[in-house]
Amino acid sequence: MRSSVLILVVLAATVNCAFVYNEALATEEAALSFAAYCPDTAINTWKVGYVSTNYPNIEKPLVFENTIAGTKGYIAYNPSYNAITVVFRGSSNIQNWLDNIQFDKVNYNTACNCQVHSGFLDAFNSIKPQVDSLFTKYRGLYPKAIIHVTGHSLGAAMATLYTTELAIAGYSVQLSTFGLPRVGDTAYYNYFSSFTKVTHFRVVHEKDAVPHVPPENFGFNHVDREIWYHKSSYTVCQLDEDPNCSDSVLVPSIQDHMSYMGWSSTVDC
Numbered sequence: 469m470r471s472s473v474l475i476l477v478v479l480a481a482t483v484n485c486a487f488v489y490n491e492a493l494a495t496e497e498a499a500l501s502f503a504a505y506c507p508d509t510a511i512n513t514w515k516v517g518y519v520s521t522n523y524p525n526i527e528k529p530l531v532f533e534n535t536i537a538g539t540k541g542y543i544a545y546n547p548s549y550n551a552i553t554v555v556f557r558g559s560s561n562i563q564n565w566l567d568n569i570q571f572d573k574v575n576y577n578t579a580c581n582c583q584v585h586s587g588f589l590d591a592f593n594s595i596k597p598q599v600d601s602l603f604t605k606y607r608g609l610y611p612k613a614i615i616h617v618t619g620h621s622l623g624a625a626m627a628t629l630y631t632t633e634l635a636i637a638g639y640s641v642q643l644s645t646f647g648l649p650r651v652g653d654t655a656y657y658n659y660f661s662s663f664t665k666v667t668h669f670r671v672v673h674e675k676d677a678v679p680h681v682p683p684e685n686f687g688f689n690h691v692d693r694e695i696w697y698h699k700s701s702y703t704v705c706q707l708d709e710d711p712n713c714s715d716s717v718l719v720p721s722i723q724d725h726m727s728y729m730g731w732s733s734t735v736d737c
Contacts, residue, residue: 496548690708
């Protein structure tokens, strides 16, 4: 028994040592996530206000969208990282908001005895065929590129589910999320954590309310790894539900959800 405990401790320490937070990448992908709120034409021509001013080198951006479901995002090539970057937009209408606040869970897949938020999964499935088709196309255009996936709010939840799909297919993925709600239960957390080719940081800004939903007492659990920005600094959190990080917030704020990494979700586009 002692040897088993020792192995677990060593493995945990190894994971903690291996994780390196890239703040420059987080800053850029937060901006790219907010660009997803812009009109289709602005994204496709990369005239997205402060985002394209600061990151002008994004190539071949192309929007995917389900207007009935109210879901949207875009795919692009980022030469700075040699990365195919898939970006999911957050909530922008009442349908998306309803997806965010319902707390029902559904079974995820036959390989995982776990459940995820039904609204988030429905939102992702509404654009999955488009994303899959575009991803195949961009893999053909950039066969040596790495894969980045990112999103804000509901977009962060869809980004997490898409990353899971890519991980199942054997891809290595960098997932960067901002204001991520809880996507699934503890079994989903364990399943997601089992994919060693996925690197993930979920940034939480101060008292952002969205990472606090759906509530833990409804059987939901965050995935690793939280980076909590507070008091002009940040903490690399050690636990999935770390009481020393944003889980300690007693009075969450909607306003803190509207900006990340110095960028505003109100993009000048």
